[in-house]
Amino acid sequence: MEIGKELTREEIAELWGGELPEIEPEYRQLADAFTQGRPELAPYVMKKVFTLREARAACSLPGTAESVAELLGISAEEAEEMLHALAVRGKIIQTPDGYDAIRNIAFMRDYVFAHPSHDEENGQALARLLLDWDSYVPGRSNPDGTFRIIPKWKSVKDLPGVMPCENMPQMLLDLWPDGVAFSRCPCRALTSIAQTGEYRPDMFRGDTGETADPKDGLCIIVGPRAQYFARMYGAYLPTKEELIAKIEHIENNGTYYTTNNARTMFVMCNCGDDCNCGMRIPYEAGRASSFAKSRFIARLAKPDACVGCGICERGCMFHTAVRVVDGKAAVDPDACHGCGVCAVHCPAGALKMELVRPADHIPKA
Amino acid sequence: MGGFHCPLGAMAPGTEGCIDCGLCSADSKAEYARAAELLRAWIREHAPRPAAVRKMAVCGKGGVGKSLLTAVFARSFAGFGYRVLVVDTDESNPTLARALGLAQPACCLRTLDDQFAPVENGEWIRDSMTIDEIPAKYRSDSADGRLSLVTTGKIEDPFQGCACKLGVLARELMLNLKIGDGEVVIADVEAGVESFGRGVERGTDTVIAVVEPTMDSVEVAEKIRYMSEGIGISRMRAVVNKVPSPEVGEAMEELLTAREIRRLGTLPLSGDVSMHALTGTPLSETDETYGRIRHMLELLLDENEMDHPFVR
Structure with missing residues (x-):
């Protein structure tokens, strides 16, 4: 896995699940309106998300059923039905005034996959495209410590x-x-x-x-x-x-x-x-996580109570921040993110959390 | 930055709730920093503030170290830049003024020279009065004016009146004082739980119970917690004093945890502290015990998101 890598057409075709189609201007226009990069990938995401008619409607947002009806030459009822269906699928959003575009692929990714009943409709290829988009995120639009x-x-x-x-x-x-x-x-x-x-x-x-x-x-x-x-x-x-x-x-x-x-x-x-x-x-990608750590770290407070059962090691999400070494739990203070999972699960009560960072560690705002 | 991740809860850029900070579209560290700055400014203005520590009562059995803790808390608060009033209600204990490094106030809030004398004392107490409105003759102030001590009276003769009247006065004062930002009042509450019956804590938002490693003391702390809850004080913390060994400290932690008493810190048995108590001199700021107590205060302020310069 490489972070923030630009994909080749062949790589995108693999995610797409076949030969890449022509991209109509509506999809490019939509992709350009999105506030984050990846111009090579975004139009294909748009094409998976919207039909051409829907894309034309989405390009015209913010708007209402009436404005979209006029644009597409359909009835206001039809337009409302289409916009509402797009909104419940997380592809556009409903606002007090009507509807609006999302303009952010990460937002759209979360909304599109929020509702379990549309999984089949969305399909595996869209999931692959959006998952790849995630590889762009760490350290770029989602800098460490957010x-x-x-x-x-x-x-x-x-x-x-x-x-x-x-x-x-x-x-x-x-x-x-x-x-x-x-x-x-x-x-x-x-x-x-x-x-x-x-x-x-x-x-x-x-x-x-x-x-x-x-x-x-x-x-x-x-x-x-x-x-x-x-x-x-x-x-x-x-x-x-x-x-x-x-x-x-x-x-x-x-x-x-x-x-x-x-x-x-x-x-x-x-x-x-x-x-x-x-x-x-x-x-x-061989990097550290992009999370800010908590103000705490785990510590083997009662070494005599530890029997080296390994529950802590198996449960640690931060890849070996706590390990059993010579029959005893050992915490790597640099890797420990202070989540408390090992302390909660230690059956012997041997692992405890310790406050190690000042209040200022957490930004005031 | 995903759709669940807008710090302000906007559904999409440019829609309701969006302040156009640019966080979701930031594509460089510089853009992110600028967006974060806009966000923090907005949140600072709109976020709710937790209730601050303004009126604190330090209590516990006689001789557990309340005066020590009161004095160091008060001096540390003053060191952090707060204006501090100490109310000494422990009328059998003349050591607090010494521990604070202040002169005993020339005049206590109420004297009991003659219990049949007309009650002129206390009539100066009025609603929402500030620390500085306490008549100067009752106060003993530090040179920098940050630290003041008042005392509700001392019983110097066993046949001379009843301590209850002193308790009433302290309660009135605690209830009526208006404590603003950057100010704090700490009452050293006379030994034992009986003070709660007198309602000194009713004007109080924070109760610190000083305990020593005896079962008696733990039970007193449990009663203090129970009574505090009963009068609506949710912020009750225990400080364990005079701990002779780490094992005893751990056992105390477990006893307190089992009684749902939150602990603020533990102090080892200290020869230095005893020596200061014997000689009646204030503890030096460089003393280890002083540093430990100041750190406890930092933790207490952190628990309530109150500002203090971080000292290590």
């Missing part, structure tokens, strides 16, 4: 100095009821569909518990988007009891919390080593 790891609350709750922006359960509860919805992880959806042709959440480590039902999803949509995701993409709005049960599941499973790297949470993911932009692609 996202931060938050430790499992259970692993740090008794330590002095833990900040409110490190208390994930409380932050989620504070957002309930309007600002929290469950959805499936688009990284896991995209990756499994690209690689196997079907949505296979069981391919991934970390006991995600994800299924095709959004209610089981580990992607927690927070803030103003939660309602939109629920309305358009079938994301699930939990009851308080369901939110508490979800937090309990996440606190005990093998994924790690990530959020935007600031003290107020706008985004929340539960990732494994499947997180494309954060770690899978950087690791495959």
Whole structure:
């Protein structure tokens, strides 16, 4: 895997799944409107996403059913039906005034693969094209440190100095009821569909518990988007009891919390080593992850209690940050991202989290 | 930067919620830095602030080290640039002024020279008064004006009046003081849990229980936690003092955790501290115990996202 590499026509043809078609000007116009690079790939993504008629409509946005009806010479009802179908498929978005284009392939990637019922329609080739787009992301449009790891609350709750922006359960509860919805992880959806042709959440480590039902999803949509995701993409709005049960599941499973790297949470993911932009692609390219570490690291606090069972090593998503060496767990402090997974799962209670970075580590805004 | 990743929750560039920061289209470190700067400015303006520590009560059984902790917290707060008022309600304990390096206030808030005298004391307390509005005759101030001490009275004669009246005055003061940004009041609360009955903590947002490694002390801390919750103070932290060995420290941690008491830090048994207590001199800022207590305060401020210069 190479980061940010420009593809040849042959490579794009392989992702496309056959000989490359002619690209009509509408697709180029759409691709140019997108705010991120990859001009060699974007028109083909557009061609997979939109029919020619849809592409013409999308080019004319922002607009309304009426404006699109006039453009295409169809009835307003037909135009509305088409635009709404595109919106629920995550290809354009609905706004208070009508409809608008997305203009960002990464946004579109997340929205298009948000709803499980359109997987077949989207197909494996689109998943492959968008997955390749992810290889462009780390260090480019998603520079290191945009996202931060938050430790499992259970692993740090008794330590002095833990900040409110490190208390994930409380932050989620504070957002309930309007600002929290469950959805499936688009990284896991995209990756499994690209690689196997079907949505296979069981391919991934970390006991995600994800299924095709959004209610089981580990992607927690927070803030103003939660309602939109629920309305358009079938994301699930939990009851308080369901939110508490979800937090309990996440606190005990093998994924790690990530959020935007600031003290107020706008985004929340539960990732494994499947997180494309954060770690899978950087690791495959032989780089460090693009996550900012938490303020904590794991430490073998009770060496006598450690029996070298290896649960920590097998559960570590950060590739050997904790290993069993000579029968005892050993933490590499440079590789440890401070996610708390090993501390939560250590049956002997031998691994504990330690606060090692000052509050300033987390940007104030 | 994926669609779930707009820090402001905009569905797409140029739509509702978008401030056109350029983060989602940044294609270089420089563009990213510029976008991040715009975002941070926006968030600074709009993000909710957590409730700050303004009124703190330090309590625990007699002799556990409340005065030490109060004094070092107060001096550290002052060192961080805060304006600090210490309220000494421990009327049997004359050491706090010494530990603060301040003179004993010339006049306490209420004297009990004659318990049958008309109550003139305390009438100066009024709603929303500031630290500086406390009459100067009751205060002892540091040279830089950052640190002030008031005391609610000392019982110098066992047959001289009732401490309850002193407690009432301290409570009135804690309830009525208006503490602004960059200010803090710390009350050294007389030994034991009984002070809660007097409601000193009602004006309080933070309770620090000082405990020593005895089961008695742990149980007192548990009661303090219980009582604090009952009067709506969620921020209660324990400081473990006089710990003779790491094993004892660990055992204490486990006992506190089992009782859902959050710990702020642990202090080892220290000969230096005993010596200062014996000689009645303030602990030096370079003393190891002073540094540990200051670090605890940093952690407490971090827990509430309050500013402090980071000292290591």
